[in-house]
Amino acid sequence: MSVMTYRQAVHDTLRAEMHRDPDVLLLGEEIGVFEGSYKITAGLLAEFGEKRVRDTPIAEEGFTGAAVGAAMLGLRPVVEIMTINFSLLALDQIVNHAAKIYGMFGGQTSVPMVIRTPGGGGQQLGATHSQNIELFYAFVPGMKVVAPSTPADAKALLLAAIRDDDPVLFLENLALYNTRGEVPDDDTPAEIGRAAVTRQGTDLTLVGYSRMATVALAVAEELARTDGIDVEVVDLRSLRPLDRETVVASVRKTGSAVIVEDDWLTYGIGAEVAASISDGAFDHLDAPVRRVAMAEVPLPYAASLEAAALPSADDVARAVRETLDAVAHRAVPHSTVPHHPVSDDAVSLDAQEVRP
Secondary structure (H helix, E strand, O other): OEEEEHHHHHHHHHHHHHHHOOOEEEEEOOOOOOOOOOOOOOOHHHHHOOOOEEEOOOOHHHHHHHHHHHHHOOOEEEEEOOOHHHHHHHHHHHHHHHOOHHHHOOOOOOOOOEEEEEEOOOOOOOHHHOOOOHHHHHOOOOOEEEOOOOHHHHHHHHHHHHHOOOOEEEEEEHHHOOOEEEEOOOOOOOOOOOOEEEEOOOOEEEEEOOHHHHHHHHHHHHHHHHHOOOEEEEEOOEEEOOOHHHHHHHHHHHOOEEEEEEEEOOOOHHHHHHHHHHHHHHHHOOOOOEEEEEOOOOOOOOHHHHHHHOOOHHHHHHHHHHHHHHHHHHHOOHHHOOOOOOOOOOOOHHHHHOOO
């Protein structure tokens, strides 16, 4: 095992795969001479040369389309899009070409390419540079979407993505780049589509991915220390395919669930996970599934407003406690539970879950 940052794990994995397979090449804005906006590609131009580390024009649709063509002809391009927000400029190439070519041409050609891109708020980059729009791509059959939360998973899932014969969107949250953790020294790829239970527990299931998976784990450890609450944590790791089985199995064991995400609540990843829990574990639920997400606003630039809009550890802990309170309330015999009829002024579920 080696201890390194998330940033270093991604860099070292790219370098190792370029040594292993001469068909792996990198494309993106400022990834060569400037060594990448986040220094993920530091030193790679000098080591591998301009043929395999290609600085591109500021034209996401163009260089993503070039990568699609290169992948169809047998190369394994890894595209860096500076932020996931800029991927909207390449939406046609990603959704209508990369994701569909294998199916539309009857399997005659595949598109083995990776799109690496960071997202997330908390960096004061403004509303158009701080989004988590992975839902756009997780929605599309033909794409694979992974969201590692730790340096170890960043390595294992990037190995899997580069070696996969389908197009893979590899999500990196900006807040994770400097986080540190143990990383195995071997080059065993992860299984795309497999979630990880990062903490065993019996009282409640806490589900997250990317940054919020790390927040969920920290909250679970704190609640165990301060409240004696035993929370099980599931890190989705993959958004398409989605490992519904692991989530459902956990909820069947614990009887309740809270889902956390760095995205808007409405139509979010959490809604899909909640639906999966309803389908697979409804009879095991002791309380309604709760969701914690960011405020449904374009993310503000001001630091105080940005922090208020993003989900926090306190929000997650409060949702866990309120869910377990509901479980305890339900466990009281009906004859002793006071009846509180719902009035016309009752707050909607969405309004309860979304913080102002």
